[in-house]
Amino acid sequence: MTPFELAEPKSLKEAVGLLDADDPTIRPIAGGTALMLMMKAGVFRPSKLVSLGGIKELRSIAIANGELKVGATTPLAVLEHSDEVRNHAPVITRTLRTLSNIRVRNVATVGGALAHADPHMDLPPVLIALGARVVVQGKKGERTIPIADLFAGYYETVLAKDELIASLIVPAQNGRRAAYLKCTTRAVHDWPALGVAVSLATEGNGIKDVSIVVSAATETPRRLAGAEKAAQGASDEAGWRRAGEAAAEEAELITDAQGSAAYKKQLVRVHVARALRAALGAE
Amino acid sequence: MRPARGHDGISVMATRTIGSGQVGRSVPRLEGAAKVTGRADYVHNLRLPKMLIGKIFRSTVAHGRIKSIDVSAAKALPGVYRVVTIDDIKAVIPHPFYGPAFHDQPILADGKVHYVGEPVAVVLATDPHIAEEAASLIEADYDELPAVFDEIEAMTSKAVVHDELKPAGTFPDLKHLKGKKDTNIALDFHLRRGDTKKAFAEAEHVFEHTFRSQQVLHVPLEPFVSVAELTETGLTIHTASQSPSFVRIEIARLLGWPENKVRVKVPYLGGGFGAKLYIKLEALVAALALLVQRPVKISLTMEEQFYTLTKHAATFRIKSAVKNGKVTGRDCEVWWNGGAYADIGPRITQKSGFTAPGPYDIENVSIDSYSLYTNLTPAGALRGFGIPQLVWAYESHTDMMARSLKLDPVDFRRNNILRDGRAQATGTAMKDAAIEAVLDRLALRMNMKAPFDRGTGTLKKGRGIAVGFKASISPTTSIAIVNIAADGSVTLYCSTVDMGQGSDTANAQFVAEILNVPAESVKVVHPDTDVTPYDMATLGSRSLYHMGNAVRLAAEDAKAKLAALAREVGVPEGSNVPVAELFQKKYKMQAGNIIGTGSYIPNYVPPDANGLTPDATPFWMVGGTGVEVEVDTETGHVKVTKMINVADVGRPVNPRIVETQLSGAATMQFGFTMQEKIEFDGGQITNASFADYKIPSIVDIPRTMQNEAVESEQGTGPFGAKGVGESGTFGVSPAIANAIEDACGVRLTELPLTAEKIYRALRTAQGKPLED
Numbered sequence A: 001m002t003p004f005e006l007a008e009p010k011s012l013k014e015a016v017g018l019l020d021a022d023d024p025t026i027r028p029i030a031g032g033t034a035l036m037l038m039m040k041a042g043v044f045r046p047s048k049l050v051s052l053g054g055i056k057e058l059r060s061i062a063i064a065n066g067e068l069k070v071g072a073t074t075p076l077a078v079l080e081h082s083d084e085v086r087n088h089a090p091v092i093t094r095t096l097r098t099l100s101n102i103r104v105r106n107v108a109t110v111g112g113a114l115a116h117a118d119p120h121m122d123l124p125p126v127l128i129a130l131g132a133r134v135v136v137q138g139k140k141g142e143r144t145i146p147i148a149d150l151f152a153g154y155y156e157t158v159l160a161k162d163e164l165i166a167s168l169i170v171p172a173q174n175g176r177r178a179a180y181l182k183c184t185t186r187a188v189h190d191w192p193a194l195g196v197a198v199s200l201a202t203e204g205n206g207i208k209d210v211s212i213v214v215s216a217a218t219e220t221p222r223r224l225a226g227a228e229k230a231a232q233g234a235s236d237e238a239g240w241r242r243a244g245e246a247a248a249e250e251a252e253l254i255t256d257a258q259g260s261a262a263y264k265k266q267l268v269r270v271h272v273a274r275a276l277r278a279a280l281g282a283e
Numbered sequence B: 001m002r003p004a005r006g007h008d009g010i011s012v013m014a015t016r017t018i019g020s021g022q023v024g025r026s027v028p029r030l031e032g033a034a035k036v037t038g039r040a041d042y043v044h045n046l047r048l049p050k051m052l053i054g055k056i057f058r059s060t061v062a063h064g065r066i067k068s069i070d071v072s073a074a075k076a077l078p079g080v081y082r083v084v085t086i087d088d089i090k091a092v093i094p095h096p097f098y099g100p101a102f103h104d105q106p107i108l109a110d111g112k113v114h115y116v117g118e119p120v121a122v123v124l125a126t127d128p129h130i131a132e133e134a135a136s137l138i139e140a141d142y143d144e145l146p147a148v149f150d151e152i153e154a155m156t157s158k159a160v161v162h163d164e165l166k167p168a169g170t171f172p173d174l175k176h177l178k179g180k181k182d183t184n185i186a187l188d189f190h191l192r193r194g195d196t197k198k199a200f201a202e203a204e205h206v207f208e209h210t211f212r213s214q215q216v217l218h219v220p221l222e223p224f225v226s227v228a229e230l231t232e233t234g235l236t237i238h239t240a241s242q243s244p245s246f247v248r249i250e251i252a253r254l255l256g257w258p259e260n261k262v263r264v265k266v267p268y269l270g271g272g273f274g275a276k277l278y279i280k281l282e283a284l285v286a287a288l289a290l291l292v293q294r295p296v297k298i299s300l301t302m303e304e305q306f307y308t309l310t311k312h313a314a315t316f317r318i319k320s321a322v323k324n325g326k327v328t329g330r331d332c333e334v335w336w337n338g339g340a341y342a343d344i345g346p347r348i349t350q351k352s353g354f355t356a357p358g359p360y361d362i363e364n365v366s367i368d369s370y371s372l373y374t375n376l377t378p379a380g381a382l383r384g385f386g387i388p389q390l391v392w393a394y395e396s397h398t399d400m401m402a403r404s405l406k407l408d409p410v411d412f413r414r415n416n417i418l419r420d421g422r423a424q425a426t427g428t429a430m431k432d433a434a435i436e437a438v439l440d441r442l443a444l445r446m447n448m449k450a451p452f453d454r455g456t457g458t459l460k461k462g463r464g465i466a467v468g469f470k471a472s473i474s475p476t477t478s479i480a481i482v483n484i485a486a487d488g489s490v491t492l493y494c495s496t497v498d499m500g501q502g503s504d505t506a507n508a509q510f511v512a513e514i515l516n517v518p519a520e521s522v523k524v525v526h527p528d529t530d531v532t533p534y535d536m537a538t539l540g541s542r543s544l545y546h547m548g549n550a551v552r553l554a555a556e557d558a559k560a561k562l563a564a565l566a567r568e569v570g571v572p573e574g575s576n577v578p579v580a581e582l583f584q585k586k587y588k589m590q591a592g593n594i595i596g597t598g599s600y601i602p603n604y605v606p607p608d609a610n611g612l613t614p615d616a617t618p619f620w621m622v623g624g625t626g627v628e629v630e631v632d633t634e635t636g637h638v639k640v641t642k643m644i645n646v647a648d649v650g651r652p653v654n655p656r657i658v659e660t661q662l663s664g665a666a667t668m669q670f671g672f673t674m675q676e677k678i679e680f681d682g683g684q685i686t687n688a689s690f691a692d693y694k695i696p697s698i699v700d701i702p703r704t705m706q707n708e709a710v711e712s713e714q715g716t717g718p719f720g721a722k723g724v725g726e727s728g729t730f731g732v733s734p735a736i737a738n739a740i741e742d743a744c745g746v747r748l749t750e751l752p753l754t755a756e757k758i759y760r761a762l763r764t765a766q767g768k769p770l771e772d
């Protein structure tokens, strides 16, 4: 690591002002759990880091108009233990318990967990399935981006270099059920080889309106429209399996250290079916 | 939440104290409080005035001639003190090559590089960040040479790793080493006993299988670290080393100095597992300190451990002749992937190699074991010293034969087991090796004869066992000094390194037992070659036996001198006059010492041309593991739900430490079995970080793990004891593979046993193989 400048703004506006759309060596830093590793490995050499830690307005959890609103620098552990979060979308609470470890969750932030854009991360698929969005602050003002549209590629978001995620908004779930299955292949506590998030409404015994998202095995977290269609109305094991089959056909899978694409196809097949079953059994 | 872990403990042993009650008691670790309160000393914390930090620039090619090394940009970086290459090193050490078996390893690359990650240059600076930055500015240009990575290919490869072989001649058991010029063979060991040809010709069944073990890492949580400083009398090296005496002798040899000018000090180690043996960073920091006349420290990162030493990958082809349920002949061929420098690989090849036929009574055996150079990170000792690679093969093979012959796997083993008095492959008669007792206890505790729930639907259950054994290395020497002060307090001086295995505590127990004081009151002085006497090294589970014997002799010597003192001052024999009064009577004040010394080297007969010897080892270690597993047949995921480790450790000196040594060893081997693997791509390691190289955490290991030491006594051991550090590793891998086949009918022959491999094998068995 070589020396760099550290800025500690007190407000969101001030922070945005310190960023530069054309200079990739200036970056915001929140918990630093991802960024510091990149700096230690020498893949990121900053000229300036803009710390978001001192911005009080970004550390918050609130319910407004039936929606859950979380400030970007809220630590994941705070989210994990929040009653508001558990009441609003218990799948987030359950997911956080399997996300890394207590030490990382104590310092890693919601904004970092979204902006880092490593496709193996756990929150993005869950939040996509829940229909969540982020509010983004730029020099010219605010814009809102559905999380489904946030990721541009491997470790890439659609954010400009001088934009910051200000908050996360999870809409009212209105009794929808959700589940997230994290499938690891090298150790129980590992980055997932595959993440599957589903959120659904039911009608009678059957699935009504479902979103199925896969992550980790794909370049970015993706909704699978074909699998969602196949799951429509499904009410039994054969139904979940049909959806799993459709998902396996549809997902574009990557071979990496956690497994071959051919194997991950089987994992998708099995875990989409299991996730649907789990969601139907969930609160 | 998971339920609490099952710890059945070793209640059998807890009551087996003797004499004054110090041996056989679960004395809490003497250093426990210091460690958990952060007061224990580690080299990592050492800072000396004017100390420079070294950062290493490493090779990016697997095999090549160095055309040029451009250090100009590194030198120009403000704050850099000096950049050093091998040419500079030669100014202080003209022949800068070291190693325990061959003097093949240069302090920095000399003309050639032999693996990706080999140290090529060092930057010195007071600020480690500047040193690191400068190291990244160095550029080297290579003429790349053909490289060889696979141990089988290395047997015949045109790519030859070393142009010249340089046997070290240091250790008596490696005196015969020559190496084969223009090949990659550092050592080939051959053993022939009986007539295998005849056995195979007369067999009812012949089985042949090939198994492979992968490269894995030791992962001590304290990476390698060494500091060298010049003193008015010579050189002091502070190092996280398992072999301070070897370091002193080897550094003295490199410098052409007498031993007493080199002082090696070792505080506690944050784990070693065989990695921190012989020379690692010590020669480099010594040369650097001499060169710049300032203290120099090098501490590696976690990532750099991947470029320092690994466990041997190995391929083992095993072939057995069976007649009437008896194994009558066995052919073993083992190829050990030694990496770019021999390190201690040749000893593994021979010493572990001669146990390759397993703990079975087989009349006719042949063993060919090859230590091979390849263009990978050097391989060396790792908890088990080659034995887990062998047991992986022979105990998988045993189950495969039993299954094919429709024989019960326990009965088949018992039918062939090697009993005391019978000759092992080398011809050495077995003694004090409770192999059958380990098998019996394992079978009993695993309830192998009782019916078993095989699971339902896509979740299948199975169980398996495996038993292995190991010979202690020989001949090696340990020396100890026991010092009784005038107030009766006792200090032990020895060079055994406590790296977390509890040797300080056990050695204190021996002294305490003999001198009839509480073990907690004995002070153990840590290795400091100016103060503590010679010890071969802390390795191969040898210390409890060898140092234990030396400590016992030293304490007995002190006790005899104490008795003589009592006689001298007129105290009748058997009286309970306090020790302090004896000193008072003699010196008229609190003054004086009694010094007891002990030296131990066991008998040993080197193998003859056929690899045979009547005295191969001072003692045998025996370990077995049984597991129950659940296999998810839709994904190949395996959960080991129960693990039982049983071992022959002789008489347990400290039952609690025995238990944690067994569970620790088994946990480590569990990681090597299920998940750990160093991945190479053209000689380049692609997962040199703990984000991608996954060691087991508490949620990975079996929920229930029980450990037991069988009733046993090592006749020649101190108070009947023998080593325990590795026995828990032996049976783990094959027991799990055997259980997986029992559960779902597929057999894996390559470690690690990943979910994908199992799923692929299931698909292949269904006639629907998964595409690549």
Ligand SMILES: Cc1cc2nc3c(=O)[nH]c(=O)nc-3n(C[C@H](O)[C@H](O)[C@H](O)COP(=O)(O)OP(=O)(O)OC[C@H]3O[C@@H](n4cnc5c(N)ncnc54)[C@H](O)[C@@H]3O)c2cc1C
Residues within 6 Å of the ligand: A027, A028, A029, A030, A031, A032, A033, A034, A035, A036, A037, A052, A072, A073, A098, A099, A100, A101, A104, A107, A108, A109, A110, A111, A112, A113, A114, A115, A116, A120, A121, A122, A123, A159, A163, A164, A165, A166, A190, A191, A192
């Ligand atoms: C040991 C370990 C294990 C892990 N395991 C898991 C796991 O199992 N599952 C999982 O999902 N994740 C895992 N992670 C990743 C972890 O979730 C991320 O490191 C963390 O969420 C990043 O948050 P941070 O606040 O520390 O971000 P930082 O490291 O501070 O920043 C990360 C990136 O986001 C940018 N950034 C941060 N905040 C903002 C913002 N408000 N607006 C715009 N850009 C921003 C930074 O510039 C940087 O590029 C693991 C991490 C570690 C170290």
